[in-house]
Amino acid sequence: MIRLRYLRFWWDILRTTHARAPVLTGVNLVIEIVALLAGVGMALALRAIANGATAGDTPEALGGAVWAACAATAALVTTRLRDLIGNFLVVDKIGPGWLADRITYEVAAIEGIEHMERGDYLDRIGLLRTSSWELVAGAWTAVRTIFSALRLAVVLSLLGEVSPWLLMLFALAAVPIWCDARARGQLNRAQISTAEQFRLQRHLFELATDVAAAKEIRVSGATDQLLEHQERAWHAVVHERFQARMRSFAWRLLGWSVFTMVFTAALAIVMVQAAEDRSTVGDVVMVITLAASLQPTIQAAVGQLTGTMSAGLHIEPYLWLRDYAAADRARGHGRLQPPQVLRDGIEFKGVSYTYPGTLRPALDDVSILLPAGSVVAIVGEFGSGKSTLIKLLGKFYQPDGGRILVDGTDLADLDTEAWRARTSAAYQDFGRYPHLTFGEAVGLGDLAHLTSPSHVADAIAAADADGIAESLPAGLDTRLGRAFGGVDLSEGQWQKTALARASMRYAPLLFVLDEPTASLDAPSEHAIFTRYMERARHLAAHSGAITVIVSHRFSTLAGADLILVLDKGALIEHGSHRQLLKAPGRYAELYGMQTAAYTSD
Ligand SMILES: Nc1ncnc2c1ncn2[C@@H]1O[C@H](COP(=O)(O)OP(=O)(O)OP(=O)(O)O)[C@@H](O)[C@H]1O
Structure with a gap:
């Protein structure tokens, strides 16, 4: 379905194309107009030649020949130029150029990162990564659809001039279009129902050719099993899509067969008229010429219409992104500047967060003060909420319960860019x-x-x-x-x-080290922790900065001023290393287990 918002989108694209490449846009439109005139001009010129020749009117016949030559040349040139200027110059310039930049900007300017982590959003972003060309080409396909419709209207009105019977071809053009829509429906349904198997096949192919999994696959000898899976997935895709192609072929064949039969009958009527001297030989020649061009014209129009109708596949994710980014901007982010120096610290007051699409809170009612100038360590088992807490501090997500206060000011009210400019971070999934x-x-x-x-x-x-x-x-x-x-x-x-x-x-106010030494050897880890502890003290003296370290290696965290122990999103213990060791709690238990493991080594 073509929606009003698609038309607005195409209009935007065409206006931008015109603003950025006015000459090329003009030339592109002229090409379409000339192509339209050339097709019709050829039929009229041939009529003039035939009429001139049968009536012995040499100037008319010669004039027709000159026009025919011009029309043939124009048709040839426009076909070549349409590819060069329309596709390569105009679409390339605006699609992978301007529009890709705009998509990148929209994706990157959104304050949070939900759109980059949430599965259903990620699918749309993934599609947009490669669709800037198609988005712009779609706008020009819509323009060509209009020209094709115009060409069809002109051709049919010329046919109607010869015999009103031929006008029924106009209504008849609906048959192949309708059949084509059914054919397209078959293909689309097959595409959708095999999408999962298709993704699986792609995933298995990437897995088999990816260096990260290469060693494991070889060691486990899983190559054959992987191939078998891949083959099965691909077979399921091919089988269903082939069946759909056959059905869609049958629909198209039906549409064109009906059209061709009725068209042949209409042509016979013109022949009879000519035999009875109610039409000229020129009319017959013109009708045959137009007849020859009618099928490709309708086919082109149907093809373009098909392309235009399925443009939603690319436009929908783009419009979603645009709306999502606009809603993000409209939400009005904080305007307050962060303090120059942290005096009290960062306080979590009943902070909770649940990821969209999940049921269990990743952080559950966390309340704690991270004092200014302190080194805070966060520990907990996998999935206990450590990274989520860090993400909330970076304003990548907003808490859906409670508040985070920076020296008494809600983090949500701080200007995000200014806050991030006073934050330094090494994340475990670094770039x-x-x-x-x-x-x-x-x-x-x-x-x-x-x-x-x-x-x-x-x-x-x-x-x-x-x-x-x-x-x-x-x-x-x-x-x-x-x-x-x-x-x-x-x-x-x-x-x-x-x-x-x-x-x-x-001089950051917040320095985050999320699993900073996960890939380092023991001496490097020790050296780095010693350095970063020193650095934390230096930053604390300078700007009251808080250093937050997430680590699974307890031995490195003894020097932290405050240790937070998370479990299933809840803050179950907090205190210094000594305090926590004295209390017979989770920290003491985990620390004991790690120390025992290292000692037994
Ligand atoms: N983008 C996300 N969408 C949905 N759920 C998420 C997302 N990121 C994390 N989670 C879930 O939230 C919970 C907390 O995850 P988080 O990454 O904060 O834990 P973590 O303690 O940092 O784990 P790890 O030690 O493995 O890094 C987990 O149950 C996890 O599955």
């Missing part, structure tokens, strides 16, 4: 940025000092990453990652790079 050099990948942590050698050097030293810079062939200027011809790093080196990036800001 890798293969388009950057090592120096830039570190400097990214504080854009204002991206190219400051002293800032970058300090950050690298803080993360104990000097060794990486020294080992790289071009030092700081070495491009990272193999994706773009750079040097690949080990997992630990990537993590140290992320840590260095998080160390770029000199």
